[in-house]
Amino acid sequence: xxxxxxxxxxxxxxxxxxxxxxxxxxxxxxxxxxxxxxxxxxxxxxxxxxxxxxxxxxxxxxxxxxxxxxxxxxxxxxxxxxxxxxxxxxxxxxxxxxxxxxxxxxxxxxxxxxxxxxxxxxxxxxxxxxxxxxxxxxxxxxxxxxxxxxxxxxxxxxxxxxxxxxxxxxxxxxxxxxxxxxxxxxxxxxxxxxxxxxxxxxx
Amino acid sequence: xxxxxxxxxxxxxxxxxxxxxxxxxxxxxxxxxxxxxxxxxxxxxxxxxxxxxxxxxxxxxxxxxxxxxxxxx
Numbered sequence: 001x002x003x004x005x006x007x008x009x010x011x012x013x014x015x016x017x018x019x020x021x022x023x024x025x026x027x028x029x030x031x032x033x034x035x036x037x038x039x040x041x042x043x044x045x046x047x048x049x050x051x052x053x054x055x056x057x058x059x060x061x062x063x064x065x066x067x068x069x070x071x072x073x074x075x076x077x078x079x080x081x082x083x084x085x086x087x088x089x090x091x092x093x094x095x096x097x098x099x100x101x102x103x104x105x106x107x108x109x110x111x112x113x114x115x116x117x118x119x120x121x122x123x124x125x126x127x128x129x130x131x132x133x134x135x136x137x138x139x140x141x142x143x144x145x146x147x148x149x150x151x152x153x154x155x156x157x158x159x160x161x162x163x164x165x166x167x168x169x170x171x172x173x174x175x176x177x178x179x180x181x182x183x184x185x186x187x188x189x190x191x192x193x194x195x196x197x198x199x200x201x202x203x
Numbered sequence: 204x205x206x207x208x209x210x211x212x213x214x215x216x217x218x219x220x221x222x223x224x225x226x227x228x229x230x231x232x233x234x235x236x237x238x239x240x241x242x243x244x245x246x247x248x249x250x251x252x253x254x255x256x257x258x259x260x261x262x263x264x265x266x267x268x269x270x271x272x273x274x275x276x
Contacts, residue, residue: 007228014221021214028206034258041214042251045221049247052224053240060236069233126237 006048006055013048016040057119066103069125071134075103078187080197086188093198096152110151144186146172149179206261213254220246 020027020040027033059065067076079092079102088106091097097105108118121141128134150172153159160166164182171177180186191197220243227239 003228003231007225010221010225010228014218014225017214017217017221021211021218024210024214025207028210028258028261031262034262037210038255038258041210041217042254045217045247046251048221049224049244052228053244056227056231056236056239059231060233065231065233065236122233123237123240126233130234 002055003059006052009048010052013045016044057115060119060122061101061104061108061115063100063102063104069129071125071129071138072103074189074192075138075187077192077197078189081188081191082196082198083185083188083191085183086185086191087183088187089191089198106148108148109145110148143178144180146175146177146179206257209257210254213250213257216250216253217247218250220244220248220250 017040020037024037027037063076063079066072075088078086079088081089083089088102091106092099092102104118108114124141165172168177172179188196223243223246224239227235227243
């Protein structure tokens, strides 16, 4: 819906700019005409661009956008692996995170500018894809931060009832110990290769 | 460059930016989204800023008599 609105608004804005440019010889004469020219060629296009950007940012956070690159194909299918130890599969299949934003939910920092950083990292992925090509082994740019896990799990009953969490609370909060130290399997790629998928996935 | 020409060049830049944005929204993919952000948005920004600057300078340069003539009947 918002995409259609953004497309329509962009087309209208482009038409308005063309019309204003064609009638510019009349508009530049008077003060009011110049204001109209500014509105048609500057203010409206800027507002429409801002709206289009917000729609684009939202669409680029969708799971299907992330897995549209072939490098991400196995990672996308790892959401459907039948393995209760694989973090991505568990979060996706138990609907612990929104399915439309599965990748983004875990791979964005829940801090100020976290979303912007995630988008800049995405830009870096595209740059690498078209320049040097993807590396053999994909890896995160930095170790996975615990606060991304704690953003949702901190204070949850399932988290609090595990004695090891309580024992290591300070180390987990400071990042001295990584959540992935125990929950090591983020994406079960071996399971993907073996075709060990959730039987209901195809329904 | 004349005022009219400057205005039209700025408007053309804005239209190019909007067309890139439109294309990116119609064929949405990682590559087109990058084009949207790296070319479409800057083209609109530069075009709009150029137009603002042109009109502003034109308003400043006009003699006070011309401004008064517009206000007074």
